[in-house]
Amino acid sequence: MEEFINSIKHAFGLARNLELELPNMSNQPLHILCLSIDDVMKAFNGAKERLLLMMMSQQDRTKTASSFVPMLSTHDATTSMLTSYMDHMFQMQQLSFDHVRALHENKIIGGVDIQKLSYKGTLKIGEKGERDVECYVRSKSEGNVQRIEASSTPRPRKSRKNDSVKKTIMVPAPQVGNTELPPEDGFTWRKYGQKEILGSMYPRGYYRCTHHKLYDCKAKKLIQRVDHNPNIFEVTYRGEHTCHMSSTAPSSYPLLVNISKDMTQSTMSPHLSPSSTSIPSTLRGGGGVTTNSDPFASKYDGDYLVADLADAMFNWGSSNNSIEPLFPNSNEGKWEQTEKKNS
DNA sequence: TAGATTTGACCTGT
DNA sequence: ACAGGTCAAATCTA
Numbered sequence: 206m207e208e209f210i211n212s213i214k215h216a217f218g219l220a221r222n223l224e225l226e227l228p229n230m231s232n233q234p235l236h237i238l239c240l241s242i243d244d245v246m247k248a249f250n251g252a253k254e255r256l257l258l259m260m261m262s263q264q265d266r267t268k269t270a271s272s273f274v275p276m277l278s279t280h281d282a283t284t285s286m287l288t289s290y291m292d293h294m295f296q297m298q299q300l301s302f303d304h305v306r307a308l309h310e311n312k313i314i315g316g317v318d319i320q321k322l323s324y325k326g327t328l329k330i331g332e333k334g335e336r337d338v339e340c341y342v343r344s345k346s347e348g349n350v351q352r353i354e355a356s357s358t359p360r361p362r363k364s365r366k367n368d369s370v371k372k373t374i375m376v377p378a379p380q381v382g383n384t385e386l387p388p389e390d391g392f393t394w395r396k397y398g399q400k401e402i403l404g405s406m407y408p409r410g411y412y413r414c415t416h417h418k419l420y421d422c423k424a425k426k427l428i429q430r431v432d433h434n435p436n437i438f439e440v441t442y443r444g445e446h447t448c449h450m451s452s453t454a455p456s457s458y459p460l461l462v463n464i465s466k467d468m469t470q471s472t473m474s475p476h477l478s479p480s481s482t483s484i485p486s487t488l489r490g491g492g493g494v495t496t497n498s499d500p501f502a503s504k505y506d507g508d509y510l511v512a513d514l515a516d517a518m519f520n521w522g523s524s525n526n527s528i529e530p531l532f533p534n535s536n537e538g539k540w541e542q543t544e545k546k547n548s
Numbered sequence: 549t550a551g552a553t554t555t556g557a558c559c560t561g562t
Numbered sequence: 563a564c565a566g567g568t569c570a571a572a573t574c575t576a
Contacts, residue, residue, distance in 0.1 A: 396553060398568060411567070415551095427567090 209252060216248035373441045375431070392446065394426060406432045416448035423447060 223241050394412035402409050407430035414422040423444035431437040 395551085397570095399553090399555075400566060400568095403565060409566085 212248065212252040216245065216252050219245045219248050370445065371441060371443050373439060376438045376440050378430075378436050378438055390426075390440075392424070402429065405429065407435065414446060414448055420448035 219241075223245055393415040395415045395417075396410055396412050398411035399408050400411070409427055409429040412426045412428065414420075414424040416422045417424070424446040425443045427441040427443070429439050431439055
């Protein structure tokens with residue numbers, strides 16, 4: 206284990222050095238950057254190989270020594286957690302490298318907002334797929350309930366079979382600022398649903414690319430807190446972003462480095478919404494947009510990802526191998542579980 | 549007013 | 563039949 210800790214520390218050290226050099230990268234030859242990236246990736250690969258060897262040796266031991274099972278199962282959980290983090294690290298590195306590449310190819314210097322394009326028009330009943338049910342709506346101006354006869358034509362059916370690439374990563378939640386915010390990844394997403402998932406403590410949020418209408422972008426993502434550690438989000442990506450392929454697209458690459466500048470949207474929890482207490486749930490709509498009073502107070506300021514994960518890993522190495530110390534500074538009191546629906 | 553979220557109902561795959 | 567994914571009206575906020 207000590208060998209692994211040392212190798213992962215070495216890898217994080219290289220990654221930190223690379224991060225520190227990022228502001229100067231646009232002035233340096235590209236092959237220098239490539240070499241640095243190679244070094245970091247080799248270091249992480251080496252650490253991961255050690256981890257895999259540890260996992261394999263643990264599996265061997267479980268076959269022969271049943272008395273070690275309780276200890277090993279805890280260890281396995283921790284080790285698999287660590288593997289998830291390693292995968293996340295690789296992904297974050299790749300995104301950061303994409304950003305550096307963008308700096309070079311597009312001459313973009315950080316601080317560029319991903320432009321939000323607008324589209325007009327709202328959907329009306331019957332405009333897109335009518336339902337074979339009676340619809341009750343409340344008039345916004347008069348406040349009374351109105352019944353609308355809907356057509357018996359069912360909503361057009363489309364196959365939900367999705368063969369697109371699906372990728373799941375673990376992402377740490379912000380530790381300061383608005384911890385209710387889902388993890389940012391540089392793209393702009395619009396929430397289109399939320400579901401309670403059987404056997405899970407936390408609801409799953411469904412997001413699609415903001416530009417899905419304008420550019421027919423198929424990218425979607427699902428976000429859910431991990432049951433045993435609400436400080437971690439499980440993020441599943443589906444489909445690929447096609448919005449950036451358009452010549453009028455808002456951005457070619459997600460801009461991670463200055464991501465905090467884009468964090469103006471936040472989610473309003475149902476229990477915090479004033480309207481949720483005054484309107485019957487059967488008639489309630491919802492929503493709204495709130496703005497951070499200080500968007501720069503977010504934990505996403507600066508390059509928190511590598512640094513914080515490195516700290517978490519170091520603390521893990523010096524702890525009792527339990528999962529909790531991965532985020533020793535987390536403010537767990539800020540987390541609130543969404544109420545379960547009755548249905 | 550536009551664009552965002554909320555949330556119950558509907559759709560679809562297993 | 564059930565669980566999970568999506569739709570869309572209502573509503574909120576800048």
